[in-house]
Amino acid sequence: xxxxxxxxxxxxxxxxxxxxxxxxxxxxxxxxxxxxxxxxxxxxxxxxxxxxxxxxxxxxxxxxxxxxxxxxxxxxxxxxxxxxxxxxxxxxxxxxxxxxxxxxxxxxxxxxxxxxxxxxxxxxxxxxxxxxxxxxxxxxxxxxxxxxxxxxxxxxxxxxxxxxxxxxxxxxxxxxxxxxxxxxxxxxxxxxxxxxxxxxxxxxxxxxxxxxxxxxxxxxxxxxxxxxxxxxxxxxxxxxxxxxxxxxxxxxxxxxxxxxxxxxxxxxxxxxxxxxxxxxxxxxxxxxxxxxxxxxxxxxxxxxxxxxxxxxxxxxxxxxxxxxxxxxxxxxxxxxxxxxxxxxxxxxxxxxxxxxxxxxxxxxxxxxxxxxxxxxxxxxxxxxxxxxxxxxxxxxxxxxxxxxxxxxxxxxxxxxxxxxxxxxxxxxxxxxxxxxxxxxxxxxxxxxxxxxxxxxxxxxxxxxxxxxxxxxxxxxxxxxxxxxxxxxxxxxxxxxxxxxxxxxxxxxxxxxxxxxxxxxxxxxx
Amino acid sequence: xxxxxxxxxxxxxxxxxxxxxxxxxxxxxxxxxxxxxxxxxxxxxxxxxxxxxxxxxxxxxxxxxxxxxxxxxxxxxxxxxxxxxxxxxxxxxxxxxxxxxxxxxxxxxxxxxxxxxxxxxxxxxxxxxxxxxxxxxxxxxxxxxxxxxxxxxxxxxxxxxxxxxxxxxxxxxxxxxxxxxxxxxxxxxxxxxxxxxxxxxxxxxxxxxxxxxxxxxxxxxxxxxxxxxxxxxxxxxxxxxxxxxxxxxxxxxxxxxxxxxxxxxxxxxxxxxxxxxxxxxxxxxxxxxxxxxxxxxxxx
Numbered sequence: 174x175x176x177x178x179x180x181x182x183x184x185x186x187x188x189x190x191x192x193x194x195x196x197x198x199x200x201x202x203x204x205x206x207x208x209x210x211x212x213x214x215x216x217x218x219x220x221x222x223x224x225x226x227x228x229x230x231x232x233x234x235x236x237x238x239x240x241x242x243x244x245x246x247x248x249x250x251x252x253x254x255x256x257x258x259x260x261x262x263x264x265x266x267x268x269x270x271x272x273x274x275x276x277x278x279x280x281x282x283x284x285x286x287x288x289x290x291x292x293x294x295x296x297x298x299x300x301x302x303x304x305x306x307x308x309x310x311x312x313x314x315x316x317x318x319x320x321x322x323x324x325x326x327x328x329x330x331x332x333x334x335x336x337x338x339x340x341x342x343x344x345x346x347x348x349x350x351x352x353x354x355x356x357x358x359x360x361x362x363x364x365x366x367x368x369x370x371x372x373x374x375x376x377x378x379x380x381x382x383x384x385x386x387x388x389x390x391x392x393x394x395x396x397x398x399x400x401x402x403x404x405x406x407x408x409x410x411x412x413x414x415x416x417x418x419x420x421x422x423x424x425x426x427x428x429x430x431x432x433x434x435x436x437x438x439x440x441x442x443x444x445x446x447x448x449x450x451x452x453x454x455x456x457x458x459x460x461x462x463x464x465x466x467x468x469x470x471x472x473x474x475x476x477x478x479x480x481x482x483x484x485x486x487x488x489x490x491x492x493x494x495x496x497x498x499x500x501x502x503x504x505x506x507x508x509x510x511x512x513x514x515x516x517x518x519x520x521x522x523x524x525x526x527x528x529x530x531x532x533x534x535x536x537x538x539x540x541x542x543x544x545x546x547x548x549x550x551x552x553x554x555x556x557x558x559x560x561x562x563x564x565x566x567x568x569x570x571x572x573x574x575x576x577x578x579x580x581x582x583x584x585x586x587x588x589x590x591x592x593x594x595x596x597x598x599x600x601x602x603x604x605x606x607x608x609x610x611x612x613x614x615x616x617x618x619x620x621x622x623x624x625x626x627x628x629x630x631x632x633x634x635x636x637x638x639x640x641x642x643x644x645x646x647x648x649x650x651x652x653x654x655x656x657x658x659x660x661x662x663x664x665x666x667x668x669x670x671x672x673x674x675x676x677x678x679x680x681x682x683x684x685x686x687x688x689x690x691x692x693x694x695x696x697x698x
Numbered sequence: 699x700x701x702x703x704x705x706x707x708x709x710x711x712x713x714x715x716x717x718x719x720x721x722x723x724x725x726x727x728x729x730x731x732x733x734x735x736x737x738x739x740x741x742x743x744x745x746x747x748x749x750x751x752x753x754x755x756x757x758x759x760x761x762x763x764x765x766x767x768x769x770x771x772x773x774x775x776x777x778x779x780x781x782x783x784x785x786x787x788x789x790x791x792x793x794x795x796x797x798x799x800x801x802x803x804x805x806x807x808x809x810x811x812x813x814x815x816x817x818x819x820x821x822x823x824x825x826x827x828x829x830x831x832x833x834x835x836x837x838x839x840x841x842x843x844x845x846x847x848x849x850x851x852x853x854x855x856x857x858x859x860x861x862x863x864x865x866x867x868x869x870x871x872x873x874x875x876x877x878x879x880x881x882x883x884x885x886x887x888x889x890x891x892x893x894x895x896x897x898x899x900x901x902x903x904x905x906x907x908x909x910x911x912x913x914x915x916x917x918x919x920x921x922x923x924x925x926x927x928x929x930x931x932x933x934x935x936x937x938x939x940x941x942x943x944x945x946x947x948x949x950x951x952x953x954x955x956x957x958x959x960x961x962x963x964x965x966x967x968x969x970x971x972x973x974x975x976x977x978x979x980x981x982x983x984x985x986x987x988x989x990x991x992x993x994x995x996x997x998x
Binding site: 203204205208272273275276279280308341344345347348349351352353354355356357358359361362363364365366367368369370371372373404405413417418419420421422423426427428429430431433434435436437438439440441442444445446447448449463464465466467468470480483484485486487488489490492493494495496497498499500501502503504505508536538569570580581584648649650651654 | 750751752755757758762769771776777779781837845858875885888926932943945946963964990993
């Protein structure tokens with residue numbers, strides 16, 4: 174025995190004496206994790222969040238959340254002598270004067286973009302494999318909330334430098350809040366501390382961005398992971414896999430090493446992006462001045478669908494009564510409030526909607542193959558296509574320039590595609606999934622098929638016998654898991670019940686008659 | 699843990715995962731990481747350089763990452779192993795016990811439903827009333843402010859630097875952003891901003907009822923887009939159109955900045971102008987409608 178092993182045992186024993194943790198630790202170390210590349214998407218999001226926290230803390234040390242106007246005398250010559258907010262000056266200083274400041278700022282920005290991208294792709298994986306079904310509906314809800322909060326926090330963080338482009342974004346955000354019927358103008362005035370632009374929004378955005386939303390996001394990530402840990406991960410169908418077991422690698426050491434290493438790889442890629450690929454060069458945009466605007470105003474990618482919706486919306490408004498004394502539901506309400514409301518409303522409700530049609534109350538631990546569920550898959554592809562078209566619609570001006578054509582043509586093409594593409598893609602997906610969607614038995618090994626041409630010219634199918642390749646090798650539990658400290662409770666996770674306690678557990682608890690006089694006996698196992 | 703006791707009865711993992719080539723690769727990976735980290739230290743010490751920092755961070759973090767992943771994937775037991783899932787649902791006896799425990803308190807609450815409602819009312823009232831100062835301190839109520847700008851009858855037009863605009867300041871086809879005198883540096887210039895264009899040198903009438911609004915070819919419109927509030931900053935002289943670069947709304951100048959393309963739902967409000975005896979451009983009056991994007995309290 175090496176000294177490392179001895180010391181670790183001793184430390185674990187010391188902790189066990191204080192917390193009784195031996196069984197919990199053992200069960201945790203023995204936990205089996207199914208392995209598949211698509212299970213890494215959520216990990217990418219998690220690790221990007223960790224990188225966001227590290228780089229974000231660094232940035233808070235130098236960023237000044239203030240719209241107070243000052244004249245710039247810093248090291249970036251082209252902007253010297255211009256009036257700008259302290260927020261913008263501090264962002265310039267982070268970029269040019271703070272050691273490793275620019276690389277940290279750019280890693281932070283890249284990590285935010287990758288964070289939200291990983292969440293979205295993770296969500297698609299969960300959707301198309303039906304992994305949101307019972308018992309995981311609550312984790313689906315938590316994950317969606319994480320997406321909503323991340324998009325909001327991404328937008329707010331993007332706004333903090335107070336450059337010309339992000340300032341224009343804040344102006345649009347004010348108009349969107351303003352458009353909410355009945356309460357919109359009050360809401361906008363309370364959030365901005367008065368009419369636009371005011372002086373409050375940058376300091377308020379700052380505290381929301383660095384404290385309030387990150388705290389909520391961190392707590393929800395904790396809950397998301399704890400639930401996943403407790404319910405155990407889903408797995409794809411395959412050899413030896415059933416709805417009642419998990420086949421994969423043990424947490425310790427294989428999974429812990431691979432996941433831990435993957436954190437460093439994610440961080441490395443984000444660092445390379447942050448150092449080598451320029452993002453948001455705010456010094457080129459100039460400070461925010463309300464009457465100036467820059468050409469080709471595009472938000473970060475995750476706001477693209479909203480920007481596209483704003484552009485494609487026809488110039489309609491709902492009006493009741495005259496200008497003074499009447500009421501109005503403004504144009505931007507429909508693409509920027511109603512559409513996101515419907516989008517996320519539908520996503521939140523999806524598990525319940527599906528259950529209404531399938532009447533399926535069973536527990537599902539095996540992921541579906543998308544091809545086996547034509548209806549769900551084609552609805553998913555169609556809806557996804559709707560948002561992809563909206564995303565590209567946020568670049569109507571860029572597309573018109575690129576194809577050297579009129580904005581009018583691009584706009585109308587996009588409006589047609591917005592409704593045509595989902596129908597086309599959805600139908601094509603439906604037909605394809607119907608064609609290929611053979612539903613094999615869960616846990617059945619894949620059987621290679623041989624197609625031969627006979628001498629008469631006909632094609633015949635034949636199943637090939639599987640030779641070698643470990644096909645008939647038996648999958649066994651971890652050897653360490655077989656030694657059990659409590660033989661009556663071999664596979665439990667610490668919440669097993671003892672027969673003796675159960676007998677009394679259901680009995681009348683109002684009885685004060687037994688046990689110590691005057692002391693209520695509360696049965697527990 | 700008594701791991702060692704099991705080993706003789708199960709396949710010997712340590713030998714099965716004896717892979718010197720992988721071990722060497724991992725060693726190289728970790729070594730590269732150390733070298734890159736030393737390089738990072740030197741880079742920081744010399745003053746830093748973003749691209750070098752990014753590349754070295756990539757090698758330093760990537761070296762650690764690749765090494766650990768390779769270790770976890772090739773040098774330790776991979777199984778696959780199988781583990782039974784525990785039943786999530788508790789058995790009926792346990793549930794009944796839970797109901798009994800819950801019931802102990804719930805019955806008390808049910809018996810005194812009047813007190814319970816009173817408790818709800820007191821906590822609810824406390825929360826609501828104490829939310830009020832918080833919400834009210836966040837900002838003023840809108841009142842009439844969304845209907846108002848700082849343009850008044852006789853306001854002189856000035857540029858961002860405060861220079862008064864006279865009738866000779868713009869060539870035909872020119873564009874200038876102007877403000878009511880005295881407000882060019884106020885934060886309200888976000889609302890007051892006006893785009894002044896000059897499509898001609900003769901008096902221009904954009905619409906019936908606006909006969910005197912465009913003296914000597916000068917036309918002034920609110921610069922705040924009626925769609926989402928961006929500054930309508932681009933003037934296409936050839937077609938006499940103003941373009942909002944945010945969502946590509948187009949406004950036709952000669953017909954009173956009518957919204958002719960894109961999502962903007964209303965024309966830009968026009969500011970009536972006149973030229974005083976000294977040749978200075980002035981507003982005849984303020985705007986006759988609220989400027990900028992729509993909101994609930996306004997109608998058509």
